[in-house]
Amino acid sequence: MDLHNLITVMRRLALEAGDIIMDIYNAPDFEVRTKGDDSPVTAADEAADAHISAGLRAAFPDIALVTEEQAASHDQSASTFLIVDPLDGTKEFINRRGDFTVNIAYVLDGSPVRGVVYAPARGRLFYTDAGGNAVEEAGPFDKATPGETHPIRVSAPDNDALMIVASKSHRDQATEDYIAKYAIKDSKSAGSSLKLCLVATGEADLYPRVGRTMEWDTAAGHAVLVGAGGDVVRFDDHQPLRYGKDGFANPFFIAYAPGVDLKPA
Structure with a gap:
């Protein structure tokens, strides 16, 4: 290629x-x-x-x-x-x-x-x-x-004052419950794969997704985030989010800047 x-x-x-x-x-x-x-x-x-x-x-x-x-x-x-x-x-x-x-x-x-x-x-x-x-x-x-x-580069996060971004159209109680596990300085909502890009630029430290997504929703933003020094992991076990899964469906996931102390699901 x-x-x-x-x-x-x-x-x-x-x-x-x-x-x-x-x-x-x-x-x-x-x-x-x-x-x-x-x-x-x-x-x-x-x-x-x-x-x-x-x-x-x-x-x-x-x-x-x-x-x-x-x-x-x-x-x-x-x-x-x-x-x-x-x-x-x-x-x-x-x-x-x-x-x-x-x-x-x-x-x-x-x-x-x-x-x-x-x-x-x-x-x-x-x-x-x-x-x-x-x-x-x-x-x-x-x-x-x-x-x-x-x-662009991810932030150097402060775990006592994290910046969170979450879905604008799919922000539910499960998402709020997970966000509540962190010490939050500010929280914003955004739509689409922009959330992954906001983590990539350092405008947010953490983006948890507790909801349905497909691989086409996340792959491009995932690549941009990794290229900026960040990562995307599965919500349940914090293992890398892989692509080419059956039906191209994603599990819940967390996108973040290294240094964030990820909390258990």
Whole structure:
């Protein structure tokens, strides 16, 4: 795999998909439908997925592709693959809250090693460079030529004053009970894979997820967080979160900056 080409293609496709999404987001109205798993889907999800999938298949025809919006892609067993969530945070999109992202990642032997997370409504673009280091690129964004980037790095956490980020749309009592085990300085809510990126940038120390997610929701943000010096572990036993699981479903997990004294489930 030519990792420089991989990042170039993933970055470009994420930005192009962001434009497609924002055209629909800024329209006076758009249709919302319900999928078989009761999750919402819009034309933005489907159009962004079609664009990204076509681009990845053209550039990397020999690598398996898993994408949220194509159910047939979920019926495979692979440890190395590309994985896409064309619009993570559909509820945030529908409610016009801005916290939605385009996510493209490369999983190698069960670990997400490269990823791009683009939040078009927030104007924030995070990715791993060819060497695996996490960066944030400053806008405005040129699809053909990367702009100025700066390295991002996780915090040096203070266990007596932690910064917590949790889901905006899925913050339940189980999450609150777990957060209560820590000494908290501040707690914020955010949507989509932005939460993983906020840990990567040091804007938060800890993100516990006590709820359902799929691998396409987390792989790109996971790669960015690892590239910034952080990690993602299973909620139950604090073992590494692996990818290529049956059905591409995640267990509960914790994303964190090393130095956080993780509490038991």
